[in-house]
Amino acid sequence: MSSKFSFLERIRSLAIVSLGGFGVFAAFSIYNENEKFYKQFVLPAVYILQPEQAHNLAVFVNKHSLLPQSSFKDPDALKVKLFGKVLSNPVGIAAGYDKHGEAVKGLEKMGFGFVEVGSVTPAPQPGNKRPRLFRLLDDQAIINRYGFNSEGHERVYKRLADVRFAQQHNGVVGVNLGKNKRSADPAEDYVQGVKTFAHVADYLVVNISSPNTPGLTQLQEKQQLKNLLRKVVAARNKLPAEHKPPILLKLSPDLTSEELQDVVEVVRQKDTHVDGFIVANTTVKRPHTLKSFHYKKEQGGLSGLPLKDASTKMIADVYRLTNGMDIIGVGGIYNGKDAYDKIRAGAKAVQIYTSLVYEGPTVVTKIKQELVELLRADGYKNVTEAVGADVYKRQPKWSF
């Protein structure tokens, strides 16, 4: 292939060539709700592709809604109210999968209760050099250092506006805001994001994911967070009432407990108050239990199974420290039990990414079915009743 052929065009033709087979397999495995079939036949075929090509192919499949609708109908027990919106189920797709807002409807069809688009940066940027995505098969994990490749605000906004305004669309969509690598003023990048996406997003996410910026003391970090949040919150508050989306903070699992306490103290103040948290982003740590010798030394953020327990523990910490603020729990969820653990630790909703790669699209339905069973077994009528069940709250619900 000539180098004039852009990467996107190559993916497009690759997708067209391989979709015949892939699409049929995937469709078949969904129709039969048959995860073994996906694991034995579809996944190995997908593994032949470079990880990034496989990801692009999957987004392509979602974009063109090539998967049939999952046959599972969300029961009332899975309904949750989050930030004034009703989710038909609490399982969302995490940021980084549909970075450019191309696959919202396909993902909803797959059974997700909500979709988080992004991270989106103001100007388009290419991200890091390839390779930048590594599969740690033995660990059911991924290391990525995409470096926030983004098509930029304008293009992503147009796509979302198409979905949201053109047809009646009542799905819940969040937008994860990023900053440009060469930004002179990061806070301004997030403010731009708030202004651009406020009326197409049900919630917005800013991150303070990178811990320990070299050279900054804890006090300086805290001051930086205050400055950032003050501007972001002010920008949101200036918007007209019908377009004032809640703002969530996405946290790094690598924050120390002192840093976490600082964050909570900041968000308690009125002018830097956020509406909830996403816990957690990928980790830069490498647990010594990792088995994949081949890739574990690659730089980047680690996601998937090795992140599970640290993320659940952090959810409980945030729930306790904030006296029950809204949390979306994410990190290493592979089944209904994993989702239930995060809900009992204080998450009102959850998200997945890495398990979708390893288990295929049927994992969404599997998580939902198992969650329904677990709630029923413990006598809960719905998800909300189980939120925070494992956490001691300083201020019990019934006291004033």
Ligand SMILES: Cc1cc2nc3c(=O)[nH]c(=O)nc-3n(C[C@H](O)[C@H](O)[C@H](O)COP(=O)(O)O)c2cc1C
């Ligand atoms: C390939 C890849 C790209 C990601 N890109 C982003 C991103 O752009 N913004 C973001 O906030 N999180 C990003 N994440 C983090 C996920 O949203 C999520 O927090 C993390 O993967 C943990 O969930 P999981 O274990 O279910 O994958 C990315 C994760 C992966 C695996």
Ligand SMILES: *[C@@H]1O[C@H](CO)[C@@H](O)[C@H](O)[C@H]1NC(C)=O
């Ligand atoms: C969950 O059940 C409780 C009753 O226990 C009810 O008050 C609440 O409205 C239900 N939540 C949703 C979202 O249906």
Ligand SMILES: *[C@@H]1O[C@H](CO)[C@@H](O)[C@H](O)[C@H]1NC(C)=O
């Ligand atoms: C998430 O964590 C990675 C490192 O693990 C970091 O590079 C990135 O900036 C963080 N934030 C987001 C939004 O992904």
Ligand SMILES: CC(=O)N[C@H]1CO[C@H](CO)[C@@H](O)[C@@H]1O
């Ligand atoms: C996508 C994005 O903007 N990520 C940022 C998250 O926050 C840290 C610290 O503020 C930045 O270094 C990242 O670039």
